[in-house]
Amino acid sequence: MDDNTQGYKNRAREILEKYKVRVWGDSEIYTTRGTFKGIILPRSENDDDKHIVLKLITGYNVGINIDTITDMKEIGYKKANYKIPEKEFPYSEGKPNIKLIGTGGTIASRLDYRTGAVIPAFSPGELYGAVPELADICNLKTDKLFAVFSENMGPEQYKTLAIAIGKEIENGVDGIMIGHGTDTLHHTAAALTFMVQNSPVPIVLVGSQRSSDRPSSDAALNLIHAATAAGTSDIAEVMICMFGPTSDEYGLLHRGTRVRKMHSSYRSTFRTIGDIPLAMVTREKITHLKQTYNHRRSDRNVTIKPFFEEKVGMIYYYPNMQPDMIDSMVENGYKGIIIAGTGLGHVNKPLYPAIERAVKAGVHIFMTVQTIWGYVHMFVYDTGRDLMAKGIVPTENMLPEVAYIKLGWVLGQTDDPEEVRRMMLSPVNGETTEGEPYNGYLVFQGGTPEIEKFLCTIHM
């Protein structure tokens, strides 16, 4: 890309070239709407080709319509050097050694003029520049494995991550943090739970709901909480560490197989489903909520199982779904299907023949519930019994996304129906549980007097 017309296309670019003014040029633009002075900024690639962006001396940006331009002059040049100040991350004897593995996401970030979005900054020095408190908690090393958005994380990345984690554990780290976009954070958490078994140290996945270029970002506090958990907690499991309430109060540690992103934008978006979280975490301490968990050990006996069959899919059932939805998956060579059924785990009768055809073709089908909370109970109604008779296996209270990841992981290792079934129903770490605690399902209804009264007494 030509640096002098960065991001400008077609006519806007021609105008810049015609008047010989450059991006970052301090310029005067004469237009039919008056004269504008400022520094020409790069244009975001997705914006139109009809405007030129100017940063005024007051710091504001404005756009100039190119059709109104009568003349332009470059009178200076000031290229921005956007850089998070890098300070060497201090090493202190006695503090836990943590490895932060980067995958992308907005934990620490800066502006990308190409897209107008933010891109991550990542080196320990940059992180220390942005969140100096980290040095009070741990000695930090970082490794950027990929730079992808959360939605682009997939099986290849899961496997690479699992192997990298295995190496770090063998090398003796005291805890691992993984910086990750939040959209599919819980998919990755599930995948790592299955692929990295028997870890002696905490593996904490962390992200942020507000990018770190915002003063009210949750990124710094999430990092601080995650570092505390990774460095000092006794819980040696794959966990997600994100805000408990939307207030800056404490983080929650969620078991990697029981957690889900439940709101598109709230800070407190991650919730443990059908159980209570493992622990609360603040800068000062970790408060255990669940009494049973895998404890930290000093050995290095971790088992890495980096397997994944990519031909696994998920179907979200809806009324009047046609059988060809399932037929087409079979025809396209899918080996496993997770169905998110209604209620206790149901689909309609017209799908039955398609299900029979699929099972006959050797496709492994498992049932989860789209109610998210609760168990699949296929004995309650005839529909459920019919379905089981046709070869669909209920998966207890496994979350649909977790079931999808687990089936991919299982089919990466075997396609023997009995073995697949056995592995799916034997929990690795809490993806199915023997029961649901009464406080594992709490979705309060605002407006009711007792809840309104309660909200008055807490911080949201």
Add this chain to the structure above:
Amino acid sequence: MKKDLNPQENYQRTRDLCGWVPRHDATRKTYEDIGFMSGLEVHQQLNSKKKLFCRCPVGIYQDFEDYDTEVVRHMRPTLSELGEYDGTALMEFKTKKEIVYRLKNITTCTYELDDTPPFPLNREALAIATEISLLLKQNIVGEFHITRKQYLDGSIPTGFQRTGIIGIEGEIFPEGRRVGIIQVSIEEDSCREVSDIGHRRVYTTDRLGIPLIEVVTYPDMKEPNEVAAAAEFIRYLTRSTGKVRVGIGAGREDVNVSATGGTRVEIKGVAHISWIPELTHNEAFRQRALVHLAEEIAKRKLDIKTWDITSKTIDSAHVAPYLLEEISLEGLDVVTVNLPDFKGLLSWFTQPDQCLASEISQRLKVVACLEQPNMTHSEALKPLFDIKSMEHVAELLNAGDNDAQIIFFAPKDDIPTALETIKERCQMAFAGVPNETRKSFADGTTIFERVLPGADRMYPDTDSAPIPIEEKFIEDIREQLPKHLQEQIALLQDWDAPEDTYNYLLRNNLIQWIEVITAKFGIEPHRVVTLFGHRLKELERKHDGMIGLDSILAMFDFIAENKLNFEYAYELLKEVYLNPKMPMDECATLAGLVILEPNKVEETIYKMIEERKELLDELTQECGIKYVMGDIRRRVIGNLPMEMVYEIVVSAFKGSEEE
């Protein structure tokens, strides 16, 4: 320097040194001599139905103690787009404040709490802002870019205000003098502060997100009254659209002031335009005083690089018995600080009843979160300790004869920041006037609020796409523009409007009403001017609340239909104002007014004189006429001009004399 410095005398000496005089003694020359310069940032809420970036309603305010829930946040500085940290940002971070938001469901959604990205910009607000921008004769931008302007004080939960420029340049002519306009921006209003104590600041979110415009002028004002005049002008101009919010807090001014040798200091959130002259007057002299102070430091040959403070913490139990005032020192450490070669500087005049030490104390409150009274010093105008104790402190610190001492009270954790703050403010005195924003008070003085933010705190809003401002959008608004304020003022002059009506008529945007009424009913403008500018103003002052143009038009329709004259309106207005829903004839009855057949007026007058004959016989003719005129007024007014009524009364008296 003599050892026995008298703080009061020193304060007065340094006040005289900078040339401070009370404002009523200042002339244009006074301000020329000190290089007075001032510019304005006028904030005006727009009267849109919904907020700027979400669909919450505008203009519903909660009581501070009435809220549905609370949210807690902290703010961290971030880098600007050009890769630099902003000065204010770093200072705010030092303060480590816990910010608490009190919210009511009715005025607040997840957007205000920064838990949902912005919805598309409110187009109604964009149109109103464009209208005002056109009235200011500005260059309208081609594309509206939403920018984040950082505010780390917590007044906006995101930590930044979403704002954008609609127009640049432009001009106005208050009192005939040109004042240039730098820019007009559209922004979201901030939270209302409930309290700010120690490390905890509380806000309500009701006002947050209301569309505002900010009109920024060049520093073209050369004396305090001009600043107020420009502020009034901009206020009337925005009101002339009829699309801005009125009432307490709907319009606020930030005033920038500088004087020779000083720098731009921003006085924030001035609630009343009438405060501006005193505030700007004092600020200009404060800057001059600080310039003289810097010269004094230069004379003493102090080197900023080597100059440093020393401190010692002493047990508060030892100190408490010597306090002259009752101050609770519970949970606080007492820290003594020596300022080498600073004798005579702490009591240096800055503003009426304030000296350099006041500025240090204010910074201790804002930066180190120490509640006032947070300190005293060796030159206190109102001492907290007797001289003996202060001498003891000086000894404890091994102070030299030319040193000054501060004693402050702070929780242990805040002491490092407090010491840094004291040193920093003293070092700033070497250079003169610090860049800062100040908070205003009704008495015309100000206190430190924040470090003045720079352009570094601006960052493009990655959540919103730019909005093209099409030619047609502008032209449609241009066609509907109200009469320009300049022309409105010219009209008032043409109409020979009394001076005391200008403010009221412009403030309430009544010129257009006067035009409508005079055109429709053929009434002389001057009469309508006084009807509104005196009569209506009086009613509004007493009863509060504004009448609608509909009611006024209905009143004049009634008068025209019944062939009454203008004097009727003067009497009827009160009841129409008080009873806006009542039919006009009932309002007239309430006002004791009547409608007479044309030939009945004279009859009524004669009849009345006849009824009062006995009483009138007792009076002189002159008194009798006065009495009758007073009594008959309500019974005939509007039916016949009062001067003609007078003639009839006089001739009636003459007639009875002849009998």
